[in-house]
Amino acid sequence: MTKIGIIGAGAIASVHIDSYKHFPGHAKVSAVCDTFRQKADGLIAEKALDATGYDDYEKLLADPDIDAVSICLPPNMHCSVAVRALKMGKHVLVEKPMASSLEECDRMIEASRASGKILSVVSQNRFKTPVARVKNMLDNGDLGRVVYANFESLWWRGQIYYDLWWRGTWEQESGGCFMSHAVHYLDLMHMLFGMPKRVQSVMSNVGHENSECEDLGFAVFDYGDKLVQFTCSLVSHGERQGIAIEGEKGSISIPWAVSASRALPNGFPEEDTAQREKLEQTYHSIPELPLEGHDAQISNFLKAIRNEEPVVIDGAEGKKTLELVMGIYKSSVSGTSIAFPVATDDAFYRKETMVAAMPKFHEKKKSVDNFSTSKITLGRNMGR
Ligand SMILES: NC(=O)c1ccc[n+]([C@@H]2O[C@H](COP(=O)([O-])OP(=O)(O)OC[C@H]3O[C@@H](n4cnc5c(N)ncnc54)[C@H](O)[C@@H]3O)[C@@H](O)[C@H]2O)c1
Incomplete structure (x- = not known):
């Protein structure tokens, strides 16, 4: 059983949790982390998870029971958290875009190589x-x-x-x-x-x-x-x-x-x-x-962790x-x-x-911490 930590409890985190739940014999979401602790706890309650809530991903990564993490954070945090997780011996599935720069991609690829842990980049389509x-x-x-x-x-x-x-x-x-x-x-x-x-x-x-x-x-x-x-x-x-x-x-x-x-x-x-x-x-x-989208990619991630098949989208492919x-x-x-x-x-x-x-087309003047809904659409379902 692969024990999973979800880092970032926003819109896309639900999709990851639902997909892991499709493989009850192989994966268990054991921890959810968000700086807004109530978002982590809210997801745990909503998805009826037997999991620990955290507000600091370092604490989640320090848990030796966690084998792998899904990084569902804003893009500029993907590299630092992925590298840290790999160094802590966790397998990493990171949301798109892989990172903010090519240099960050190379650091993530190197951390995966050095740790021997899997790095996979979401590209569910x-x-x-x-x-x-x-x-x-x-x-x-x-x-x-x-x-x-x-x-x-x-x-x-x-x-x-x-x-x-x-x-x-x-x-x-x-x-x-x-x-x-x-x-x-x-x-x-x-x-x-x-x-x-x-x-x-x-x-x-x-x-x-x-x-x-x-x-x-x-x-x-x-x-x-x-x-x-x-x-x-x-x-x-x-x-x-x-x-x-x-x-x-x-x-x-x-x-x-x-x-x-x-x-x-x-x-x-x-x-x-x-x-x-x-x-x-x-x-x-x-x-x-037989499986599509995040379900299929998470199936591949879990099988790759168990050495049953190669990871389809690794760091080099994401880069x-x-x-x-x-x-x-x-x-x-x-x-x-x-x-x-x-x-x-x-x-x-x-x-x-x-x-x-890069040019700044406009100045960003308005900013909110969260929206009242976390419902999102994932674009056209590639022809369906
Ligand atoms: N594959 C897809 O189709 C798809 C769709 C939507 C979003 N995404 C990607 O998923 C990522 C997250 O997007 P989202 O829409 O879920 O964003 P979101 O803002 O809804 O969720 C991000 C969460 O991370 C939390 N967070 C921020 N800093 C943190 C920290 N240091 N520690 C712990 N939690 C922290 C925020 O509080 C927030 O709840 C982005 O990279 C985005 O591009 C992918």
Whole structure:
């Protein structure tokens, strides 16, 4: 039985607790910590946990019975708490974004290596049936060579969203919609296609006056053999998110859509019905995942702790997403195309120099400790 400590008892902590509760024979949430002790105690009561409440994560980490922790804290605390937990011999599952900077990611990866404990970064959308099916089709070469893809990381947040104390600041949230929302889609981009060669981007804040950071941005990733267009928004009513992939042998999308064209003798298109039906059949023949989202990722985390399977999203994998965000930020500030990887002596490798380089779109003037509700939505369920 793996004994779990939850650090940070805010909105996403409930999702972690519910997922651990799906594996009663393998995991037990034994401790919950929040600086607002009443939030920790409230979650323990609400979820009917046999657990200890803490207001100081050091006390939770000092408990030798705790084997692993879920870090559900604001982004700028992910690195320091993860490194401390790993040094105390705990396995770590950390919420996205992995950290505030690439240098912090490297410190977390090193702490995991030195302790021999697992470090995993939440990216629950990899564990969705439509994503797994599309990945399977790309790996099988069902589309032939992929030449172009379009990612739409389209979200909507009201002005008040940024009144929460840690949001909308380069220092604490560590970025805007690219850092906090598009990370889900940037993770899927490098999972599906690997890392690009270069990025060119532009960004702005068009709708959130209580945030220093971006709420709208566009990036184009150059892979050499294909281009990927990426839109990141927090001003899109209806949150019409999705991914469209164009290959030589057809076009497929999440949410699922498929089409295939062939050329008339003059090069104009007509529908290739047989090819479209073949792709349709292939997609539906790939089995549904038995578990999805946080449930699936937490299942993988627990199995990796028991040495039953490798961890799917380790520190190195989580760092790639941060690398894409830093490339985007550097390109938008410099107005130039940026090559990957971001070097360790680059200003965008370290938090302080990155923050100093970024524009403050607005001054954050309003701040609240907590909202009256911790209910959140987790975005589109990847095509369902
Ligand atoms: N995977 C997803 O889809 C998803 C969705 C929402 C949030 N998140 C991520 O989860 C993390 C937390 O987000 P949230 O929405 O739950 O935020 P939140 O503000 O609701 O919760 C964070 C909690 O941490 C507590 N806290 C702050 N400093 C602390 C400290 N030093 N010790 C103990 N507790 C402390 C706060 O009091 C708060 O209750 C963020 O990194 C966010 O990006 C992920």
